[in-house]
Amino acid sequence: MKKLEDVFTKEDLEEIFKFSKAASNALKGVRRGVEVELKCPICGEKAHAGVCTNNGHRHAKCGACGRAFIE
Numbered sequence: 195m196k197k198l199e200d201v202f203t204k205e206d207l208e209e210i211f212k213f214s215k216a217a218s219n220a221l222k223g224v225r226r227g228v229e230v231e232l233k234c235p236i237c238g239e240k241a242h243a244g245v246c247t248n249n250g251h252r253h254a255k256c257g258a259c260g261r262a263f264i265e
């Protein structure tokens with residue numbers, strides 16, 4: 195079985211962590227079905243985050259650098 199470190203570099207993991215954290219913060223108190231905008235911590239462009247209406251899962255994606263976060 196592959197370890198996380200074999201698939202992602204340390205820098206990748208740090209960026210993923212940063213993006214997830216920013217998305218988490220942006221989604222605090224956000225209700226289901228609501229989309230919010232946040233500043234991408236990786237590239238500084240606009241990213242979108244939201245809470246799924248059906249299952250309450252949180253997700254975020256930056257259109258500029260392609261970083262994404264799905265819970």
Ligand SMILES: [Zn+2]
Pocket residue numbers: 234235236237238239241256257258259260261
């Ligand atoms: Zn970005």
